[in-house]
Amino acid sequence: MQRMLIIGVHKELGPGLLERVYEVCFCHILRKNGFDAIRQIDIPIHFDGMFFEEGLRLDVLVNDLVICELKAIEIVNPVWEAQILSHLKLTEKRLGYLINFNVPLIKSGIKRFIR
Numbered sequence: 001m002q003r004m005l006i007i008g009v010h011k012e013l014g015p016g017l018l019e020r021v022y023e024v025c026f027c028h029i030l031r032k033n034g035f036d037a038i039r040q041i042d043i044p045i046h047f048d049g050m051f052f053e054e055g056l057r058l059d060v061l062v063n064d065l066v067i068c069e070l071k072a073i074e075i076v077n078p079v080w081e082a083q084i085l086s087h088l089k090l091t092e093k094r095l096g097y098l099i100n101f102n103v104p105l106i107k108s109g110i111k112r113f114i115r
Contacts, residue, residue, distance in 0.1 A: 003110065005026070005029050005030060005033060006026065006097075006099055006106060006110060007106050007107070008029060009022060009025050009026050009029055009101075010022075010101055010106035010109075011106075012025075013025060013101070015072075015101060015102045015103060015104065016072075016102065017072060017101070018072060019059075019070055019071060019072040019101075021072075022070055022072060022099075022101045023039060023059055023060060023070050024039075026060065026068070026070065026099075027039050027060060030060075030062060035062055035063055036062065036063050036064065037060055037061070037062050038060070038061045039059065039060055040057055040058075040059065041057065041058050041061050042054060042055075042056070042057050043055060043056040043057065043058060043087060043090050043091060045090070056086075056087065056090065058087050058091070065093060065094075065095065066093070066095045066096065066097065067084065067087050067088060067091065067093055067095070067096035067097070068096070068097045068099055069083065069084045069087070069096065069097070069098050069099070070099050070100075070101065071098065071099065071100040071101070071102070072100070072101045072102045073100060073102055074102060076098070076100055076111075080098055081098060081111070081113070084096045084097075084098050084113050085113060085115065088113060088115040089115060093115070094114060094115050095112070095113070095114055095115075096112075096113040096114075096115075097110060097111065097112055097113070098110075098111045098113065099111075
């Protein structure tokens with residue numbers, strides 16, 4: 001279902017916009033379809049007895065289960081793949097998507113990650 005919603009957002013807006021535009025529209029369409037979508041969530045870091053909340057931020061969390069990292073770029077940097085894997089580990093979530101909206105066909109811009 002999420003994949004279909006991503007395709008719909010991309011089909012309506014097309015490539016070439018700012019990441020924030022896709023984020024707002026994607027969350028809107030998720031909520032409209034009955035999903036709980038939260039944007040820009042801080043991920044707290046626990047390290048060697050230390051705790052701080054401003055360490056990392058993920059783009060979208062769906063139903064408190066699925067992490068979606070959104071991009072609007074020409075070339076996906078491998079560090080963003082490592083980033084989503086780190087987000088999955090730190091949040092103890094199992095499923096994440098790296099979604100690049102700056103592509104002619106959105107199916108080539110969606111990459112799924114399972115931890």
